[in-house]
Amino acid sequence: MIRHIFTLIWNRKRSNFLLIAEILLSFFVLFVVSVLLVSNYYNYRQPMGFESANVWEFDVTPNQDTTDRKGTLRLLIQELQATPGVVAVTHTSHNTPFSFSNMNTDQYHYKDKQAPLTERYDADDDMMRVLKFNLVAGRWFDRRDDGVAHQPVVVNQKFAEAMFGEESPVGKILTDPKQPDTWQVVGVIDAYRSGSDFAANEPAIFHRRVLQSTKIDSREYPMLLVRVAEGSGAVLEQQLVKKINRVTKGWNANVNTLEENRHDKMKFMLTPLVALGLVALFLIINVALGLFGVLWFNINQRKSEIGLRRALGATGNGISGQFLGEMLVVTTLGVIGGLALAVQFPLLGVFGLAPQVYGAAMVLATVLIFVLTAICALQPSRIAAAIQPAVSLREE
Structure with missing residues (x-):
């Protein structure tokens, strides 16, 4: 099955290469945003070193x-x-x-x-x-x-x-x-x-x-x-x-x-963090919409292939699993490229943060990308599974 999926990906290498490039770029941007968010959360969890109460x-x-x-x-x-x-x-x-x-x-x-x-x-x-x-x-x-x-x-x-x-x-x-x-x-x-x-x-x-x-x-x-x-x-x-x-x-x-001063400083510091979170959310929504559109287009382009496979006895779950598998493999290839770039940050000391911050940001960005692609691929794969061979072959 895996070998078959790689063969399908290779046969559509041009369109899949563009999809891999989009995932790689999305992963890298999510990684940078995650580094900033994780570093602030990491600092927040550290001891202050003094007591400000009273x-x-x-x-x-x-x-x-x-x-x-x-x-x-x-x-x-x-x-x-x-x-x-x-x-x-x-x-x-x-x-x-x-x-x-x-x-x-x-x-x-x-x-x-x-x-x-x-x-x-x-x-x-x-x-x-x-x-x-x-x-x-x-x-x-x-x-x-x-x-x-x-x-x-x-x-x-x-x-x-x-x-x-x-x-x-x-x-x-x-x-x-x-x-x-x-x-x-x-x-x-x-x-x-x-x-x-x-x-x-x-x-x-x-x-x-x-x-x-x-x-x-x-x-x-x-x-x-x-x-x-x-x-x-x-x-x-x-x-x-x-x-x-x-x-x-x-x-x-x-x-x-000092507690009043701490509260005032907290509000001042939270403003850019909230803005950064909104930027991250906007980015995630745009990535999701882009992936969903690409997958929807791919299904419309492959209706004849889907109809032929259904005519040969493929089940709806099999068709759905094939599309999900292709998307996860393509996502993995994009994430590997993104990780190759992200690893340079701790090696070069970019931002001057602790290594565990970069590691946590890589994990967070990876999870977000896979969750996004899985969610975006779910509905198009269901649509592909529902295609009847007579309908798709008649359209051809």
């Missing part, structure tokens, strides 16, 4: 005439920490979790190796208590880092793997050939995906934050993250805002929870 963000803007910003900020943090219901307070840079701000660099070097593009964060000794990182090696910042020769930094595992490979990262010294600065790795956290739920786990480095002087620079405007007790609400928020106004004497403070 953390409030205070974006504090000092007055222009503030003379002792450093002292005022230190006093403000002490007052907030002493407030009942507040668990911990940290002072950090503006690229807080789920913000639309970033601060990346590739200035770090270890021996002859340069770091990949790395997101830099400012952190103080209390950030661990606020965001509850998962420390996997070394330690977090503390008073032992006061006055050390090399500036202390904490990195995530992605950074450690890129820079140190199998070596233990704790204690390693990072340098910058263009500056005299040096940094010593004191700890490693497992992950830190602060961009959004769909963000990849990119290299990250945390610098120990020292409260800056009174320099007027938007990058130095205080950004505070406050972990509060579970169940805290508007009453505590009002208390903290009033305390900020009282201590700072007029600094502006905007308050958001």
